[in-house]
Amino acid sequence: MKTTIEPFRIKSVEPIRWTSRAHREALLRAAHYNLFLVSAGDVLIDLLTDSGTGAMSTHQWAAIMEGDESYAGSRSFDRFRASVQEIFGYAHVIPTHQGRAAERILFSVMCKKGDVVPNNTHFDTTRANIEFVGAEAVDLPIAEGQQPARVHPFKGNMDVAALEELIGRVGRERVPLVMLTITNNSGGGQPVSMENARAVRAVCRRHRIPLYFDACRFAENSYFIKLREPGYDSRSPKQIAQEMFALGDGCTMSAKKDGLANIGGFLCTNDDVLAAQETNLLILTEGYPTYGGMAGRDLEAIAVGLQEALDEDYLKYRIASTAYLGNHIAGHGVPIVQPPGGHAIYIDARAFLPHVPPAEFPGVALANELYLEGGIRSVEIGTLMFGAAARMDLIRLAIPRRVYTQSHIDYVIEVILEVWKRRDRIQGLRLTEEAPFLRHFTAQLEPVQPVRAG
Ligand SMILES: *Cc1c(COP(=O)(O)O)cnc(C)c1O
Numbered sequence: 423m424k425t426t427i428e429p430f431r432i433k434s435v436e437p438i439r440w441t442s443r444a445h446r447e448a449l450l451r452a453a454h455y456n457l458f459l460v461s462a463g464d465v466l467i468d469l470l471t472d473s474g475t476g477a478m479s480t481h482q483w484a485a486i487m488e489g490d491e492s493y494a495g496s497r498s499f500d501r502f503r504a505s506v507q508e509i510f511g512y513a514h515v516i517p518t519h520q521g522r523a524a525e526r527i528l529f530s531v532m533c534k535k536g537d538v539v540p541n542n543t544h545f546d547t548t549r550a551n552i553e554f555v556g557a558e559a560v561d562l563p564i565a566e567g568q569q570p571a572r573v574h575p576f577k578g579n580m581d582v583a584a585l586e587e588l589i590g591r592v593g594r595e596r597v598p599l600v601m602l603t604i605t606n607n608s609g610g611g612q613p614v615s616m617e618n619a620r621a622v623r624a625v626c627r628r629h630r631i632p633l634y635f636d637a638c639r640f641a642e643n644s645y646f647i648k649l650r651e652p653g654y655d656s657r658s659p660k661q662i663a664q665e666m667f668a669l670g671d672g673c674t675m676s677a678k679k680d681g682l683a684n685i686g687g688f689l690c691t692n693d694d695v696l697a698a699q700e701t702n703l704l705i706l707t708e709g710y711p712t713y714g715g716m717a718g719r720d721l722e723a724i725a726v727g728l729q730e731a732l733d734e735d736y737l738k739y740r741i742a743s744t745a746y747l748g749n750h751i752a753g754h755g756v757p758i759v760q761p762p763g764g765h766a767i768y769i770d771a772r773a774f775l776p777h778v779p780p781a782e783f784p785g786v787a788l789a790n791e792l793y794l795e796g797g798i799r800s801v802e803i804g805t806l807m808f809g810a811a812a813r814m815d816l817i818r819l820a821i822p823r824r825v826y827t828q829s830h831i832d833y834v835i836e837v838i839l840e841v842w843k844r845r846d847r848i849q850g851l852r853l854t855e856e857a858p859f860l861r862h863f864t865a866q867l868e869p870v871q872p873v874r875a876g
Pocket residue numbers: 473520521522523545547548603607636638675676677678679686687
């Protein structure tokens with residue numbers, strides 16, 4: 423069969439609300455042209471993030487009813503740990519309320535001022551937690567990973583020569599760990615190959631530096647390896663994940679991504695001494711070691727979700743539906759980051775709106791147009807988020823897991839193509855209010871030319 427269908431049927435539905443174009447114009451004006459300030463109820467299709475926005479399965483909801491809310495020694499923790507260890511294989515599993523809590527604990531224990539942490543590309547909370555302890559976060563993506571239009575099967579790979587050079591330059595004692603983010607979220611949701619992970623591990627072993635994975639989208643990464651890396655087509659996504667994690671010494675994880683849960687995360691390590699220090703910090707700020715920052719029912723949902731995320735029918739549909747969106751709009755000339763990633767499609771707003779200079783926020787202008795045209799919410803990753811340091815102005819359309827069907831995606835395609843047709847008439851914006859840091863969340867803007875009421 424040619425058609426890849428959603429490998430599930432829908433048992434519980436959540437209505438979404440239509441609004442008129444005139445109503446959306448008023449809502450956007452009231453939100454000061456910043457989609458973060460629009461109420462979710464006024465959004466028809468919400469592609470702001472794939473984090474914590476997935477739909478749980480009947481098995482997960484059933485497991486939730488089995489949640490053991492005991493303070494210590496909860497049965498749910500045993501199930502959670504068994505599920506994590508089967509896939510990840512690490513000796514110690516430390517539950518946290520989400521990924522960034524695992525990061526904070528890991529870097530507080532492993533890093534100090536003056537240290538350097540290399541990564542293919544740090545996610546923003548990872549970078550912030552490293553910088554918070556006075557260490558430096560260094561991104562070492564391969565050259566192909568920095569060119570939006572360039573096609574490469576493993577664009578998320580780390581530049582191994584650059585890693586070797588960095589360690590040689592700053593000295594092994596200043597590099598407490600190396601991280602690999604799978605898939606590379608900030609680099610467009612692009613996968614890392616097993617070959618690259620092996621090469622990174624070889625460098626780490628030679629210098630006796632631990633290797634940690636930022637594992638948020640490990641299942642999507644495993645499926646890309648199955649599809650694209652020679653020798654893996656007959657392996658299951660779980661076997662591939664197990665082989666990948668065996669190359670490392672630990673990981674951080676946000677269960678809001680490939681944990682298929684709405685909240686949660688964990689930290690893993692094989693190091694007994696570090697685990698003891700990490701557990702002490704966990705008790706101080708997250709909770710007792712058998713629940714961390716979660717309820718027993720959350721542990722149950724994740725124990726089931728991690729396994730479901732590795733299901734081949736699910737991954738086939740997941741990767742196909744993201745690619746379907748990307749390939750359709752690219753086929754009509756819309757400039758996207760190529761090839762389509764696992765969890766999101768990124769549109770190059772500078773190429774889409776060449777007449778809008780970066781200082782007038784082409785990403786924000788385009789995201790706002792998609793909302794006005796069809797009630798779709800996306801997010802700018804560009805000049806509003808990073809200031810003048812932004813190398814690109816992109817908008818990200820992140821696809822929540824198991825939430826939208828193909829007809830929702832067809833609708834999104836139609837809206838994008840309508841906006842593409844009249845792109846010449848889209849104007850930029852200017853800031854009227856901004857906060858001193860993370861300004862994109864609360865910034866207020868206005869169109870550079872006044873819009874006529876109507
Ligand atoms: C989401 C994410 C995190 C942080 O996880 P939270 O659960 O949002 O705290 C870290 N790294 C990557 C790659 C992520 O996508």
